[in-house]
Amino acid sequence: xxxxxxxxxxxxxxxxxxxxxxxxxxxxxxxxxxxxxxxxxxxxxxxxxxxxxxxxxxxxxxxxxxxxxxxxxxxxxxxxxxxxxxxxxxxxxxxxxxxxxxxxxxxxxxxxx
Amino acid sequence: xxxxxxxxxxxxxxxxxxxxxxxxxxxxxxxxxxxxxxxxxxxxxxxxxxxxxxxxxxxxxxxxxxxxxxxxxxxxxxxxxxxxxxxxxxxxxxxxxxxxxxxxxxxxxxxxxxxx
Numbered sequence: 123x124x125x126x127x128x129x130x131x132x133x134x135x136x137x138x139x140x141x142x143x144x145x146x147x148x149x150x151x152x153x154x155x156x157x158x159x160x161x162x163x164x165x166x167x168x169x170x171x172x173x174x175x176x177x178x179x180x181x182x183x184x185x186x187x188x189x190x191x192x193x194x195x196x197x198x199x200x201x202x203x204x205x206x207x208x209x210x211x212x213x214x215x216x217x218x219x220x221x222x223x224x225x226x227x228x229x230x231x232x233x234x235x
Numbered sequence: 236x237x238x239x240x241x242x243x244x245x246x247x248x249x250x251x252x253x254x255x256x257x258x259x260x261x262x263x264x265x266x267x268x269x270x271x272x273x274x275x276x277x278x279x280x281x282x283x284x285x286x287x288x289x290x291x292x293x294x295x296x297x298x299x300x301x302x303x304x305x306x307x308x309x310x311x312x313x314x315x316x317x318x319x320x321x322x323x324x325x326x327x328x329x330x331x332x333x334x335x336x337x338x339x340x341x342x343x344x345x346x347x348x349x350x351x
Contacts, residue, residue: 164345222281
C-alpha cells in the first residue's frame with residue numbers, strides 16, 4: 123500500500139531558528155515528490171517538486187532533499203519567520219494508473235517570536 | 236505561474252439544500268481536475284478525479300449521487316454537494332493539472348462549507 127509518513131506531527135520553533143521536517147514514503151514506482159505549504163483555511167501552495175534524479179532543490183529559505191534509495195525526503199527551513207507558521211505536506215506521485223498523489227499527514231509548524 | 240481559482244471561499248447553507256463549488260484554471264487548460272476533502276488537522280483526502288468531457292472517477296466510499304462533479308470545459312469543474320447535512324461540513328479543495336498525469340497539479344484556495 124502506498125504510504126507517506128511525516129514527522130514530527132507538529133513543532134514549535136523560535137523566529138530566526140532553523141528546522142527540518144521529515145518524510146518517508148513507500149510509493150512505488152516513484153515519479154516525483156513535492157512539498158507544499160498550507161496556511162490555515164487555504165489551499166496548498168507548492169514549494170518544491172523533485173524527480174528521481176534530483177537530490178536537492180531550494181526555494182528561497184526552503185531546501186528539500188530526496189534520497190530515492192532510502193525513500194526519504196526532508197524539508198529544511200532556514201532562518202524561520204512568523205509567516206512560516208503553517209502545515210507542510212509531503213506528497214508523492216507514483217507511476218500508476220491515474221498517477222494519483224499520496225499525501226502525508228503534514229507537519230504543523232508554529233514559529234514564535 | 237498557473238492559477239487555480241475556487242469559489243466561493245466560504246459558504247454556509249441549511250441542511251437539505253445543495254451547494255455548488257466552482258474550480259477554475261485561470262491561465263491554463265486543465266485536462267484533469269481533482270477534488271479533495273480535508274477535515275481539521277488532517278491531510279487532504281481525494282474524493283474524485285474528473286477529466287474534461289467524461290464522467291468523474293470517484294474514490295471508494297465517496298457517494299457519487301451526493302457529490303456531483305461536472306467538468307464541462309477545460310477551465311471549469313464544479314462540485315455540487317446535494318442535500319447537504321451537517322456531517323458534510325468540511326474544507327473542500329480542488330486541484331487542476333494540464334495533463335492526464337498529475338505531475339504538476341495546482342491547488343485552489345479551498346472552500347469552507349458549513350451546513351447548519
